[in-house]
Amino acid sequence: MREPLPLLVVDKLSVHLPCGDRIVRAIDEVSFTLQRGQTLALVGESGSGKSMLCRAIMGLVPGRALLPAPGRIVFAGQDLGALKASERAGLCGRRIGMVLQDPLSALNPVMKIGRQIAEPMRHHLGMSRDQARERSFELLRAVGIAQAETRIDCYPHQLSGGMRQRVVIAIALACEPQLLIADEPTTALDVTVQADILDLLARLQQERNMAMILVSHNLGVVAGRAHETAVMYAGRIVEQAPTDELFARMRMRYTRALFDAIPRLDDPAQAMLTAIGGQSPDLAALPDGCSFAPRCARAEARCSDQAPTLVSDGHARHRYACWFPCAVGANT
């Protein structure tokens, strides 16, 4: 069976930021595709390029950023790089929605939430005030806010953190986007609210057959919530696979280390955690070889000389970049 045309194609995308006389390689030749109705998780530490990748798709990279050829982002058959700024602006917020990490700074503190939800519909869809307000009620109900009639006239500070994030999701959904980008949507929230928000996103994604990119620094958050998971390190995807396959057979050493660092309830209490030593590399002075080699317990001479490329063995959709991958079956 041939796969349908993907909704989103990111092909050899690089984002370089000139910084004085140095160049910060925030994203380095990242490629992936995303189908309608699928969720892709992007996982990695701060500075690995997850958020920059989301911003690049939204066209929100800083003005000085360079996007070297042949990098391309193709959304629904359209090369986004070829669009005029005004055409691009008409796309983002309308066909691509975004949910940011901190719901308090994503909302305007002096505007009632009803107006904030209505704004994209008025702007992009040309709805009247009344139409937009009517739709806002529906959206508030869809994201699980009880008493939408009174909540709609609240200011953000009158709502709890979880409630605010629901409002941000309602805004992102207002124009029925085909792609929803959720950049660490629960990092600023309490654990008790986290599961509710992630479930809500998953349900909306299914109901509306949206494609979703779910960003997190915690592998535990994306487990069971994404069809595919891509692990990023120092601006590159270092391992990517269907989520179940990834958790069953982690190959790249960094993925494994990230997994081991999560405090787990089935470890003996008060056991030492398996930390990853060292720091992420300086993106303006990346090592020649594998960028994880300086922190990798299994690195050998070859790792610091030669950068590994993404390869697959066994499972066609499981790609990883590692010279000395973890043995299959070593996870259990």
Place this chain on the structure above:
Amino acid sequence: MNRSDMLLRIENLAVEFPAGNRGRVRAVAGVSFDLARGEALGLVGESGCGKSSLARAIMQLPRPTSGTVAFDGEDLTALDAENLRSLRPRFQMIFQNPAASLNPLRTIGRTIEAPLRTLGRHDAAERTRLAREMMAAVGLDPLQFYERRPSQLSGGQCQRVSIARALMTEPRLLVCDEPVSSLDVSIQAQIINLLREVQQARGLSLLFISHDLAIVRHLCDRVAVMYLGKLCEVAPVGALFSAPHHPYSRALLAAIPRPDPKHRPAASDLLPGEPFSPMDSIEGCSFRARCPRATEECAVQQPELREMGAGHLVACHHPS
């Protein structure tokens, strides 16, 4: 445990803030607990439950509205400013946002030796030597980092600096307010391991505040769960995780994400109702608006902490 083993005894501590014409916010509403020498106590609860207010009240930053904080037998709330100052080196604090709690203009070395300078301890050469020694102890190479400034450090490195600075005065108590919440999982593990190492090597008492129970389980001997200004369950780590009695503790435990695609954390069974705010004057149990087990009794009678096993205290009319 007899009285002299206790480093910290907190009784009936309350913190209130004026809230303009809308009355008062009761951030901490009568909390009592003990902390033994060399013990690590985790304090967990969601944002707004009063964890940070409690930590600050212990530090006398600012002083609590009522209640006592006995540190090594001395009631800190009754001390005058001068006597309090002379005790401060013995209880230190680490804050959530490491970058914001460091002076951006000061070099790391000067930041770490600052407490000794303030106290007038040692001469300059000795202070520098001690600061370098401490940097090595928290995993910062003094040759590389002594002259750097906070902006040149990562979040994890900044938190190491905070820990080093707090340890310079050789405290007996370290209060850590969400010290790893702003860090990546991988770096989080480094800092947790470091805290555990220094706590054990120096026999420190640790009050570790977090909203993440999984982390607390790795670091602490005992856990106190806080909800809306009150403690609802206090138990040894093992007992809390194997048999939580309070419905709120159970919800917190169930919500922990696990790195296993087959285990999907269930959406919490907490009621979606509007929880109370610390501005409300609450009759009965403050958790009842969200509690799946609440009955009429809960609306009338406020549950007190009572013992349900060795060292296991629960404030609930219908514990499981």
